[in-house]
Amino acid sequence: MGCPTVLLLLLAFLTPGVAIRVPPAMKALSSLRWSTSFTTRHTVAKKYSIHYIQQKVDHFGFTADKTFKQRYLIADEHWKKNGGSILFYTGNEGDITWFCNNTGFMWDVADQLKAMLVFAEHRYYGESLPFGNKSFKDSRHLNFLTSEQALADFAVLIKHLKRTIPGAKNQPVIAIGGSYGGMLAAWFRMKYPHMVVGALAASAPIWHFGNLVPCGVFMEIVTKDFKRSGPNCSETIRSSWDAINRFARTGAGLRWLSEALDLCTALTNTEDVQRLKAWISETWINLAMVDYPYESDFLQPLPAWPIKVVCQYLKNPSVSDAQLLQNIFQALNVYYNYSGQASCLNISETTTSSLGTQGWSYQACTEMVMPFCTNGIDDMFEPHLWNLREFSDDCFKQWGVRPRPAWIITMYGGKNISSHTNIIFSNGELDPWSGGGVTKDITDTLVAITIPEGAHHLDLRARNAFDPTTVLLARSMEVRHMKQWIRDFYASLRKKH
């Protein structure tokens, strides 16, 4: 499973004036980085071998000929040299071993596709650091952290695999990725169709750039998720912001809030209150992304259909401010204290400085510029405009770079991608990222698969007894397409010989 990502802009937008913050998914990743024995509740550790390839730090310039070690993993238990295939995970913003262990779908289909699984780590994440521990030192060291360089790494790696692994040369490769990794999978097929016969891009918001989709779409979907999960649920959350604001007017109110919400550090000023509201918003967003039909522990240990559980506490928007916020506290506890271990809630826990986090923060400040906004009417959040200038200034302060918001569309085509072929765009309708995704067929071979009961790339997760029928259907359609690509590849190979 890929991870819910690219929230950075959103967070910057939710906390105006506050330095750029860390996307919630990144927290999970960064803590996982230091845990060697990590497995998810529903998966067992997978068997793979670890490899490294020397990559040019700069594929697009020749001044520096410096190289670095990119890590990749191979699992070939089910691979057949005769008539097999290669499933290539286009690594995204985190440690590749974690993605490898959590993309259960690839493991589940390896046998029927006679597939070798390859998981390629994205540069600047995990162990694949171009300048070691100096990689995040400054913008000069970060200069080679772009999607284009990452795709070039993938291309060089595939060429290397085909040259060095006996039997791999004449086999079809399929790119697979989720979230940002899903965008990479799609873009890889678009830019390097000679390297992969097709791509499965799961929950890939390739249109969440520029004006391609309304900036409010993401938060509207979050809101819908809460609306459908319990009566008055989204209305209760919408009412909570003003309730917080009213308490925040006085010192006594701030103290009451700090105690009622059981915060580890008491609120003392307006900025703290902004941070609190951003932190609560993030929680609702996270829940929308991981609203899975079974217990999971992606960001936090959570019950099945966690939003439904949360909404049990949020049935009445018309109670007193104090009651309403106590109900919000109960709801937050579903997310932060399902295990019953937390002694208090820490609203600054997002500001870690781990590698994965830093990398994505830089990417969001350069290429991955995703506009977000709310109006408080079509969504349950306080109204905020998308403010590119402010975002840009924050980026400059933090990284010494400014975003180029038009670039991704220039590079990858925006909505004008119909000349490409063999890409599956899968999206869960519960997933807020689906708003920036491709949810309708573009052509016969650029197809959209939607999963009504799916959150963020549910289809890439391992099969589960509680999987809804719609995700089973989605996966079987995905496999059907992949088998077709593989057949086409071998047919064209036979024609050549």
Next chain:
Amino acid sequence: MGCPTVLLLLLAFLTPGVAIRVPPAMKALSSLRWSTSFTTRHTVAKKYSIHYIQQKVDHFGFTADKTFKQRYLIADEHWKKNGGSILFYTGNEGDITWFCNNTGFMWDVADQLKAMLVFAEHRYYGESLPFGNKSFKDSRHLNFLTSEQALADFAVLIKHLKRTIPGAKNQPVIAIGGSYGGMLAAWFRMKYPHMVVGALAASAPIWHFGNLVPCGVFMEIVTKDFKRSGPNCSETIRSSWDAINRFARTGAGLRWLSEALDLCTALTNTEDVQRLKAWISETWINLAMVDYPYESDFLQPLPAWPIKVVCQYLKNPSVSDAQLLQNIFQALNVYYNYSGQASCLNISETTTSSLGTQGWSYQACTEMVMPFCTNGIDDMFEPHLWNLREFSDDCFKQWGVRPRPAWIITMYGGKNISSHTNIIFSNGELDPWSGGGVTKDITDTLVAITIPEGAHHLDLRARNAFDPTTVLLARSMEVRHMKQWIRDFYASLRKKH
């Protein structure tokens, strides 16, 4: 007309141990740069307006936000806002005004395609210098001279044109280029199919990399051109090298050679003799590229079918060494002294240091690594192996960079390009570059057009009364394809609305 290009590797190969030399076409370009009143014999100066766009020096990195002015030309006399099209010349390694004045084909078809003509200058050539007169100072300044950066410039420019020229937004753009510019046109369609509906890639040796074609193919075609142009012509040239070598053994022989060939500077040592032979080889190569059916003055003022004229002096390989070399001298004079103005022949005239030349020399030392070889049996030259290591060392000495010979294939797909669409590869069978070109249809929409009587992108030249039927046919097929792309574009536009 584009210009015969990318000879640098060839020259390095022809003159082992001699510093990297300048491709002959570049001489023409560099002198043209300083001539403001230039027009070709067969064309009149064209009417166009001159424009500039600010481009990022580095599209693929964010550390430096520096920009430079890219020049482009627009001719819109025949453009129709209603149902028109945009023909976009993907500028190659020279001053864009020269390409603009010499790509007569685009001007000839503008009316029937209701087309705006746009000629985009390639970065590091003409006036489009990222660091002004420091652009070629060292490898650090040259670091942004790559095909990828050039294609990104084109994409940004097209987006800019569509945004700023009323009526341009909903029009189809077609990429057109010759030689290296032809490669850029094809690659642009491959990498940015959302920007152009198709590409005409004339005389584009996109396969003259790695092991995609035999390294001897180029010189074999040069040889064939001489073989078909007169009895014993190629045999006489093949005999000439040993004749030169025999004379070169003694001081008296060197003096005789210098006088017999009317050299401006007398030969004094072995290295001079190597240079002489390389210079003579270049002359035969140039003639093969510009073996046009009518008088032209591309590299030099030349008669129609110049190789036939040359071969009139090269009918007998079995005469004495002295007689043979005097005949060679007569033949060389067709190329260097058709006008009767030259007082002596200058074999070092290729070593200029103009901008265009420097740019291409750097490109050949980085991305554009084209292997050449001869065996003296299938061709009329002295045998030379392709020596990458030696070439790489020369590059390092001259530019401080080393070539990456596999990169272009990784990036642009080598022979595995069948998933792309709407590219015409045109090649003249007389053109030695056709050996590295696409000369057979790959799919219904990746088509090859061959022109049996065509030299280097004859099809892109202005129409001429002496055009052979085959080039007329080629051009009409090209126009037919382009009209189809335009129709398809408008049909799909109508479907959207």
